[in-house]
Amino acid sequence: MSKTWxxxxxxxxxxxxxxxxxxxxxxxxxxxxxKDPANVVMPNYTYNGWNYSALDQINLTNIKNLGVAWTLxxxxxxxxxxxxxxxGDTMYIASPKPNYVYALDLTKQGVIKWEFRPxxxxxxxTSQTCCGAQTRALYYAENKIFYATLDGQVIGLDxxxxxxxxxxxxxxxxxxxxxxxxxxxxxxxxxxxxxxxEGGARGKVHAYNIDTGRQMWTMYNMGPSNExxxxxxxxxxxxxxxxxxxALDTWVGDSWKRGGxxxxxxxxxxxxxxxxxxxxxxxxxxxxxxxxxxxxxxxDAKGALMTYHSNFCASQMARDATTGELIWAYNITPQDMWDxxxxxxxxxxxxxxxxQVRKVALKAARNGWFHAWDRAxxxxxxxxxxxxxxDFTKGYDWERGTPLYDIDRMxxxxxxxxxxxxxxxxxxxxxxxxxxxxxxxxxxxxxxxRNWQNDTYxxxxxxxxxxxxxxxxxxxxxxxDYVPGQGYTLRRNAGGAAEPAxxxxxxxxxxxxxxxxxxxxxxxxAVQRDWAVANQTPVSSTAGGFLLQGGNDxxxxxxxxxxxxETVWEFRTGSRWNQSPITxxxxxxxxxxxxxxxxxxxxxxxxxAAANDANRYRRSGTTLYVFKLPG
Numbered sequence: 001m002s003k004t005w006x007x008x009x010x011x012x013x014x015x016x017x018x019x020x021x022x023x024x025x026x027x028x029x030x031x032x033x034x035k036d037p038a039n040v041v042m043p044n045y046t047y048n049g050w051n052y053s054a055l056d057q058i059n060l061t062n063i064k065n066l067g068v069a070w071t072l073x074x075x076x077x078x079x080x081x082x083x084x085x086x087x088g089d090t091m092y093i094a095s096p097k098p099n100y101v102y103a104l105d106l107t108k109q110g111v112i113k114w115e116f117r118p119x120x121x122x123x124x125x126t127s128q129t130c131c132g133a134q135t136r137a138l139y140y141a142e143n144k145i146f147y148a149t150l151d152g153q154v155i156g157l158d159x160x161x162x163x164x165x166x167x168x169x170x171x172x173x174x175x176x177x178x179x180x181x182x183x184x185x186x187x188x189x190x191x192x193x194x195x196x197x198e199g200g201a202r203g204k205v206h207a208y209n210i211d212t213g214r215q216m217w218t219m220y221n222m223g224p225s226n227e228x229x230x231x232x233x234x235x236x237x238x239x240x241x242x243x244x245x246x247a248l249d250t251w252v253g254d255s256w257k258r259g260g261x262x263x264x265x266x267x268x269x270x271x272x273x274x275x276x277x278x279x280x281x282x283x284x285x286x287x288x289x290x291x292x293x294x295x296x297x298x299x300d301a302k303g304a305l306m307t308y309h310s311n312f313c314a315s316q317m318a319r320d321a322t323t324g325e326l327i328w329a330y331n332i333t334p335q336d337m338w339d340x341x342x343x344x345x346x347x348x349x350x351x352x353x354x355x356q357v358r359k360v361a362l363k364a365a366r367n368g369w370f371h372a373w374d375r376a377x378x379x380x381x382x383x384x385x386x387x388x389x390x391d392f393t394k395g396y397d398w399e400r401g402t403p404l405y406d407i408d409r410m411x412x413x414x415x416x417x418x419x420x421x422x423x424x425x426x427x428x429x430x431x432x433x434x435x436x437x438x439x440x441x442x443x444x445x446x447x448x449x450r451n452w453q454n455d456t457y458x459x460x461x462x463x464x465x466x467x468x469x470x471x472x473x474x475x476x477x478x479x480x481d482y483v484p485g486q487g488y489t490l491r492r493n494a495g496g497a498a499e500p501a502x503x504x505x506x507x508x509x510x511x512x513x514x515x516x517x518x519x520x521x522x523x524x525x526a527v528q529r530d531w532a533v534a535n536q537t538p539v540s541s542t543a544g545g546f547l548l549q550g551g552n553d554x555x556x557x558x559x560x561x562x563x564x565x566e567t568v569w570e571f572r573t574g575s576r577w578n579q580s581p582i583t584x585x586x587x588x589x590x591x592x593x594x595x596x597x598x599x600x601x602x603x604x605x606x607x608x609a610a611a612n613d614a615n616r617y618r619r620s621g622t623t624l625y626v627f628k629l630p631g
Contacts, residue, residue: 025321026271027185027210029142033087038585040086041140042185044454045582048348049268049277051456051540053583057590059544062629063559063569069591069628070109076100077620079578080597081136082181083454083538084624085145086584087159092145093595093624094181096134098122099149103162106586110626114162118149121173125151128485129178130198134578136452137181137266139190141210146190148179154192154208166213170194170206175484177201180264180343184276186321189216193263197281197341200488203261203313205278207324219324221261221280221312222247228312228326229319235328235378238401240309247329250309255291258482260284261313265343265452269321270359273376276321277361279332279342283313287477287490288337288411295417303394303404309334314341316363316371318378328378333367334402337411337477338392339447339489340367347457347464348375351521362457362520364466368449369396369403372520385523387516388449388468389502409443411477411491427474431497439476440494444502446473454538454580456547458562463517463526465547465562467536470501470513515539515549515565529565533614538580548592550577555617557581557594557625575621589628597622 026047033039034046037054044051058066074080074095082094090113091104098120103113129150139146144165145157152171157164170192171177176199183192189207197203203221208214219229228247236242243249248256261280269276289295292308300306311329314336318328333340347362361375368390372381383398392409396402408424415438427433427440448469455466474494482488503509504525513536516528533553541547546559546568555576559569576598583592600620605613 025187025274026269027141027187030185031271033140040084040582040584042085043083043137043182043266044345047269047271049266049345050347050459051345051454051580052458053540053542055583055585055590056543057585058542058583058592058629060546060561060568063544063546065629066569066571066592066627067630069626071626072104072110072624074595074622074624076622077600078597078622079134079599080595080622081134081578082138083580083582084593084595085138085140086582086586087140089586090159091593092138092140094135094138094147097126097150099135101138101145101147101157101162103159110624116157116162116164118153118155120149120151120153125149125173125178128173128176128199129195135181137183139183139185141185144210146185146210148181148183148192150178152177152179152194154179154190154213156210156213168208168213168215170215171196175199175201176486182264182266184267184269185210186269186276189321191267191276191321193278195262195264195281197260197262197284197313198487198489199485200258200260200284200482201262202257202259203263203280205263205319205324217324219319219326221263221315221317222251222256222259222310224248229324230326233320234326237328237377237379238330239304240311240331240334240402247311250311252292252308258284258488259291259310259313261315266345266454268346268348270348270375273359274321275318275327275375277316277318277346277348277375279316279344279346279363280313281343282339282341283310283336285488285490286337286339287413288335289413289477290490292335295412295414297407297410297421299405299407302397303406304397304400304402305334305405310336316342316346316361316373318361318375330371330373330378330401332363332365332371338443342366343452344450345455349457349520362464364450364455364464364518366448366450367403368445370518370520370523382523386504387466387518387525389444389470389504389506390449391502391506392443409441411441411475412439413477413479415439427494427496433495435495437476440474442472442474442499444472445469446471451536453536454540456539456541458541460543460545461517461562462521463519465515465517465539465541467539468514468516469534469536470503470509470511472499472502474499517565527563527565529560532612537577540580540582542583548581548594550579550581550594550596552576552618553612553614557596571627573623573625574618575623576618592627593624595622595624
């Protein structure tokens with residue numbers, strides 16, 4: 001089937017860029033402003049999540065002339081991950097903790113119009129959240145700015161004055177539950193998620209009226225069907241959906257109450273179907289014995305997991321944007337025990353299959369497999385394929401909708417339980433640690449074939465561009481109790497010799513990661529650029545024929561040819577990168593904007609350090625750079 005696909009890139013593709021082709025349910029102001037590529041009203045530009053701009057004034061011919069228009073020192077030394085918004089004469093930016101919002105005057109080279117500082121306990125928010133504790137998004141609609149703070153406040157601001165219009169508390173920060181800020185404006189609702197799966201939070205999405213801040217509904221990602229939104233509209237496509245309550249009956253006891261599966265990745269939205277799409281975080285805890293009968297695993301002869309799938313953590317979700325009802329779900333990594341969570345974007349693409357236009361949702365998943373679903377029904381439209389080496393699987397049963405597991409890579413708390421299934425000892429030889437237990441497991445792609453960083457779909461090439469990671473890892477799962485407000489992973493690194501990285505063929509490699517152009521039609525890697533130093537950063541693309549990506553390896557912002565990935569322009573900032581660059585139009589001139597940033601960590605560089613040591617090229621700092629062509 002896949003050989004007959006063609007990506008639709010003409011009028012249909014333009015309609016998808018705009019986020020509407022007769023949209024019945026999207027917010028009218030968002031749709032109207034998104035049609036004009038001069039504006040940037042949400043992360044990834046448009047409802048379809050392509051992170052692609054239709055602007056082409058800057059292109060492969062003239063980008064070599066790109067220079068700095070102006071800069072702004074933001075002053076908060078931390079990882080800035082929320083891309084700027086631009087509407088008319090104003091740019092809006094958000095900082096990580098303490099989550100300030102700035103409105104910048106584009107007619108005056110970024111002079112600050114107003115600044116909003118929420119009331120929040122930054123120390124508490126930082127201690128009760130995981131992994132850098134960042135904020136990743138702002139949203140614009142109807143002269144308002146919407147965002148969520150790390151400690152779980154959902155706030156609506158007047159876009160002209162910065163006045164707080166409303167404030168609602170959406171999560172309980174004292175129980176390790178915060179918000180990364182990701183969501184979507186659909187109709188008259190701002191829909192957001194939560195984070196905190198590492199502390200036993202239960203994943204959810206929640207919706208607020210954009211005029212009043214009133215909470216309209218909350219839907220969880222696991223638990224009883226009425227709390228998850230599973231009703232007669234739910235498509236029971238796969239084997240793991242056969243239970244009466246598939247998001248409850250696939251868990252032991254009440255383990256679903258602490259099941260993780262939080263919603264801290266980017267959201268996309270199809271206004272014609274009135275459905276929004278997001279994926280969920282790791283299962284909680286990582287130790288699967290707390291989510292299944294202790295020490296028991298049931299695989300069929302091919303390796304398909306038969307029971308206790310832990311629906312729906314590490315999963316893809318699709319819901320009705322008005323009611324929150326779950327329309328379909330897909331468990332990407334059933335019974336996830338490897339932190340293969342899915343805080344990833346889900347681009348929505350129209351393709352032609354056997355002469356018929358199909359609406360497809362794409363996911364280059366963190367578990368190393370590439371998926372394409374019919375976005376109305378959730379059924380796979382082709383067999384998933386491996387984009388990054390994944391040896392915890394032996395293949396894929398795509399009709400059943402599940403990876404096939406290698407029992408040697410599955411976790412057990414007690415060695416006696418493990419020995420009933422396998423005699424493998426991944427840490428029993430030369431790399432054996434001093435505290436060897438016999439329950440160590442080693443797997444690729446470690447905890448991430450990729451991570452949250454924005455990817456991009458480019459309709460000119462028909463490719464999806466993704467930053468990938470070649471790491472492998474060894475871990476041991478351990479016993480422990482759930483304590484509200486504390487970590488709840490129940491795992492540790494195994495120690496011993498480091499596991500080498502592996503390339504797509506499974507061979508040992510010194511390449512830590514790559515930028516890959518993934519062809520969803522041909523089910524292949526079309527082209528890739530390998531990095532000598534890790535460079536897992538967001539990537540965006542434009543109609544000018546190039547990609548934009550920060551280079552942590554050399555402290556630069558790069559533009560690359562979208563077809564070859566060769567560098568066509570580079571600007572050295574001497575900093576790290578965690579943000580997706582944007583491009584916008586102001587006074588008929590195209591600009592590129594991005595914040596170069598990092599937390600205050602500066603490793604000393606010795607004279608004899610390696611020539612490609614990334615610390616030679618980057619120091620801490622937080623600077624907004626705006627670029628333009630001469631004239």
